[in-house]
Amino acid sequence: MAALTADYDREILKILGSRIDSLVNDDAAAAHEPDKEVADDGDDDIRALDILSLTVASSQREGRPLRLVETFSTIKSLIFAGHDTTATLMSWVCYLLGTHLSIEEKVLKEIDSVLGSRTEPTLADLSALTHLGDVIKEALRLFPAAGSARIGPKGAKLCGYDVENVIVYVAPFVIHRVPSLWGADADVFRPERWSDDQINPDHFVPFSRGRADCLGQKFALLEGKTILATVYRQFVFRPVKEIRAKRALTLIPGEDCEMRVMKRS
Numbered sequence: 001m002a003a004l005t006a007d008y009d010r011e012i013l014k015i016l017g018s019r020i021d022s023l024v025n026d027d028a029a030a031a032h033e034p035d036k037e038v039a040d041d042g043d044d045d046i047r048a049l050d051i052l053s054l055t056v057a058s059s060q061r062e063g064r065p066l067r068l069v070e071t072f073s074t075i076k077s078l079i080f081a082g083h084d085t086t087a088t089l090m091s092w093v094c095y096l097l098g099t100h101l102s103i104e105e106k107v108l109k110e111i112d113s114v115l116g117s118r119t120e121p122t123l124a125d126l127s128a129l130t131h132l133g134d135v136i137k138e139a140l141r142l143f144p145a146a147g148s149a150r151i152g153p154k155g156a157k158l159c160g161y162d163v164e165n166v167i168v169y170v171a172p173f174v175i176h177r178v179p180s181l182w183g184a185d186a187d188v189f190r191p192e193r194w195s196d197d198q199i200n201p202d203h204f205v206p207f208s209r210g211r212a213d214c215l216g217q218k219f220a221l222l223e224g225k226t227i228l229a230t231v232y233r234q235f236v237f238r239p240v241k242e243i244r245a246k247r248a249l250t251l252i253p254g255e256d257c258e259m260r261v262m263k264r265s
């Protein structure tokens with residue numbers, strides 16, 4: 001398998017960027033045509049619409065129709081905020097499963113039994129893939145793709161320090177590995193903790209918390225399950241070497257994430 005290098009990643013992002021430019025431009029222009037009514041008469045119709053039409057429809061419903069340039073930038077933010085983060089998460093899950101074979105075996109058993117003869121999961125399958133869900137959360141705990149930052153408001157203090165106008169970084173990578181929050185095995189990949197232990201939601205912050213938390217967090221978990229169930233139905237991955245995390249725009253594998261892809265028998 002070709003190694004997924006940083007250069008390769010950059011090349012993909014460049015291609016993706018220009019594809020998005022042309023696709024979103026054409027479709028956004030079409031969705032904004034003056035005589036085009038976007039169906040939005042109830043939940044059933046909404047379910048059938050794509051994200052672009054939903055964005056235009058909801059702004060029409062709220063009485064402040066988006067200008068073309070606003071629709072364009074909303075769609076681009078969704079794609080860019082969701083692409084690298086989810087791709088990084090997928091790399092870490094494949095790496096962790098490839099280095100923890102008993103956990104991988106449990107995941108494969110679950111996927112096979114839930115999907116039966118299907119090669120791709122249905123929406124109902126996704127809720128039944130509970131162990132896979134725990135694996136994704138555990139990978140997000142050990143290798144949270146993103147962090148967040150806030151500027152301290154007027155008079156703000158944090159642990160006795162004056163942080164007014166100071167940029168405060170929130171580092172989930174650190175919070176997620178504190179033994180007093182997660183136990184003595186905080187550094188261990190143990191998906192069972194999500195079903196066995198009482199997890200305090202304030203200790204798990206890969207999507208941040210509060211008013212400006214990640215808009216796509218539920219979508220990211222569904223998307224992750226869909227990708228992993230589809231891929232692991234047919235293939236498994238074996239890392240070629242040990243990989244450590246490196247902080248870039250997201251928390252990426254520090255070296256080329258070389259994996260052997262093996263077709264399942």
Ligand code: HEM
Binds near residue numbers: 081086216
């Ligand atoms: C594993 C996947 C993902 C992770 C770890 C992640 C993490 C985050 C984090 C930490 C923030 C910053 C929140 C803050 O500053 O408090 C954020 C913001 C955001 N995310 Fe995600 N994200 C993921 C996937 C997605 C997906 C799939 C989408 C869209 C479909 C998305 C859309 C957004 C948007 C629009 C924001 C900005 C929210 C705002 O400023 O109000 N994210 N994400």
